[in-house]
Amino acid sequence: MPCDEAVIATNDDASECKRSAVLAGYWQDEYLGLFVKNPTERKAPEINRGYFARVRGVEICIEKFLHRTAGRPCQIVNLGCGFDTLYWRLRESGHEIANFIELDFPTVTAKKCYAIKRNKRLLDKIHVAEDGEVRLSSTDLHASNYHIMGVDLRNIDELHNKLKQAEIDFTIPTIFLAECVLVYIEAQNCHNLLKWLATHFPTSVFVNYEQVNMNDRFGDVMMGNLRARGCNLAGVDACTSLETQVSRFLDCGWHGARAWDMVQVYQSLPNGERQRIERIEMLDEGELLVQLFQHYCITIAWNGELFQDIEITVEKRMSSLNID
Numbered sequence: 001m002p003c004d005e006a007v008i009a010t011n012d013d014a015s016e017c018k019r020s021a022v023l024a025g026y027w028q029d030e031y032l033g034l035f036v037k038n039p040t041e042r043k044a045p046e047i048n049r050g051y052f053a054r055v056r057g058v059e060i061c062i063e064k065f066l067h068r069t070a071g072r073p074c075q076i077v078n079l080g081c082g083f084d085t086l087y088w089r090l091r092e093s094g095h096e097i098a099n100f101i102e103l104d105f106p107t108v109t110a111k112k113c114y115a116i117k118r119n120k121r122l123l124d125k126i127h128v129a130e131d132g133e134v135r136l137s138s139t140d141l142h143a144s145n146y147h148i149m150g151v152d153l154r155n156i157d158e159l160h161n162k163l164k165q166a167e168i169d170f171t172i173p174t175i176f177l178a179e180c181v182l183v184y185i186e187a188q189n190c191h192n193l194l195k196w197l198a199t200h201f202p203t204s205v206f207v208n209y210e211q212v213n214m215n216d217r218f219g220d221v222m223m224g225n226l227r228a229r230g231c232n233l234a235g236v237d238a239c240t241s242l243e244t245q246v247s248r249f250l251d252c253g254w255h256g257a258r259a260w261d262m263v264q265v266y267q268s269l270p271n272g273e274r275q276r277i278e279r280i281e282m283l284d285e286g287e288l289l290v291q292l293f294q295h296y297c298i299t300i301a302w303n304g305e306l307f308q309d310i311e312i313t314v315e316k317r318m319s320s321l322n323i324d
């Protein structure tokens with residue numbers, strides 16, 4: 001489908017922008033450059049800072065999950081993973097995750113699998129045991145605690161089947177990540193997905209980063225730009241406000257949910273971190289960054305008592321991203 005192609009291409013943009021911010025010194029990521037070439041053009045400081053807040057905001061949620069599950073086996077399921085390097089960054093910082101599962105369209109996972117096969121530094125980190133066996137196809141890769149598989153998240157039967165291939169455990173604490181993914185999925189398909197996850201994972205948390213406050217001029221321009229590239233934001237109705245972001249999860253049977261715009265997320269970061277990155281580049285237009293932050297948010301939804309009332313504020317520094 002032509003629209004799927006345009007959605008798939010959004011991964012190249014996201015990866016390139018992250019790489020740009022890493023090269024500028026916003027955070028460290030030794031692995032991203034193994035998946036994506038260096039950008040040909042320097043990105044605007046507002047874009048770099050926006051990506052910093054995105055990556056750091058999602059990371060804080062993961063830190064909280066790891067903090068609350070400390071000592072217990074847990075799972076991470078990265079939906080629409082693109083070229084995200086979280087698995088390798090967590091391994092590097094000493095976190096042992098019982099099962100780390102990455103899912104995206106087969107076109108994307110094929111490229112990621114290819115990069116993993118060709119890079120010893122990536123491959124070394126997924127050989128968990130000395131004799132750890134790695135099973136490979138062109139789009140899927142299975143190691144003992146790392147799995148990446150090609151799947152259309154709109155197809156629940158296929159998703160279920162893939163998760164079984166990855167030896168998913170429905171009973172242990174699980175975090176689902178979706179960074180700019182649900183917005184590309186039609187409302188009914190997204191509803192089916194979130195409902196299925198809520199029903200099957202009684203102890204789980206869902207971290208969703210994506211657009212919000214899209215019913216204004218800024219939202220119109222963003223939608224117009226994407227439409228011009230053949231890409232519809234099929235799930236944009238849930239991105240009307242923080243309330244619609246929350247109610248989408250509650251309507252699908254999640255026990256609770258909270259949402260923060262990126263102004264709030266950025267302000268919740270420790271002062272030292274913000275001061276460090278604010279010294280990296282002068283902003284061309286301060287107002288533009290505020291507008292960007294007002295149009296993205298993080299929503300956390302939870303099932304079960306372990307994650308009840310999870311908050312965005314930083315409790316404890318674990319620095320798995322090596323920000324400092």
Ligand SMILES: C[S@@+](CC[C@H](N)C(=O)[O-])C[C@H]1O[C@@H](n2cnc3c(N)ncnc32)[C@H](O)[C@@H]1O
Nearest residue numbers: 008010011014080081082104105152153179180
């Ligand atoms: C903007 S990219 C973000 C990639 C990654 N999460 C990140 O933040 O770096 C969106 C990703 O979602 C994936 N995606 C969107 N809809 C999907 C679907 N129905 N099934 C599988 N993957 C999907 C795209 O292929 C793409 O890799």
